[in-house]
Amino acid sequence: MILSEGISYVLIKGGTMKRFWVILAVLVVFFGCARIKVETPKEPIKLDISMRLDIYQHVAKDIDAIEGIVSGNEKKPAVGKQGTWLDAFVKDAYAQESLGPEVEKAVYSRKDRRPQLVSLEESGAAGENNLGLVEIKQNADSSVKALVDAENADRMVIYKAIAAKNGISIEEVQKIYAKKLQENMAGK
Secondary structure: OHHHHHHHHHHHHOOHHHHHHHHHHHHHHHHHOOOOOOOOOOOOOOOOHHHHHHHHHHHHHHHHHHHHHHHOOOOOOOOOOOOOHHHHHHHHHHHHHHOOHHHHHHHHHHHHHHHHHHHHHHHOOEEEOOOOOEEEOOOOOHHHHHHHHHHHHHHHHHHHHHHHHHOOOHHHHHHHHHHHHHHHHHHO
């Protein structure tokens, strides 16, 4: 009540400037104190972008390690040049931990048959598809088919292990692996 009497007094008996400021203050208080209701979603917002990139990087790292063994380009640091004795042992222990025995067997089997597959690919008799598997392009005898089947079986063991390790589908691993193999072939 006192406030309204004070405002009435200023509006009736006060000067023009006082009226202006009082009206402005009343308008600011009236409209400035509006109640706004903000609703947030009940489920958290999920951003997959960084996780996908992180998964891709882990898969690519696994692929590089495996293909380094298969191609014979496995790089082991020389002690004293790139690290300490402890670094050499820790890296070896990490590599052994990440590969299961069935994957390790598949990798070394692929390494053993690599020269035969390279000659087939260079002659155009075989090639790789977009799922990271070897396909026969021309009519081939049973030994070539057996070689390709064994290679694809070993690759599937590797793909399944990488998929299980990184929590993604086998098809996704196959596509990433195929892309990585194509990049490696283009770089040579």
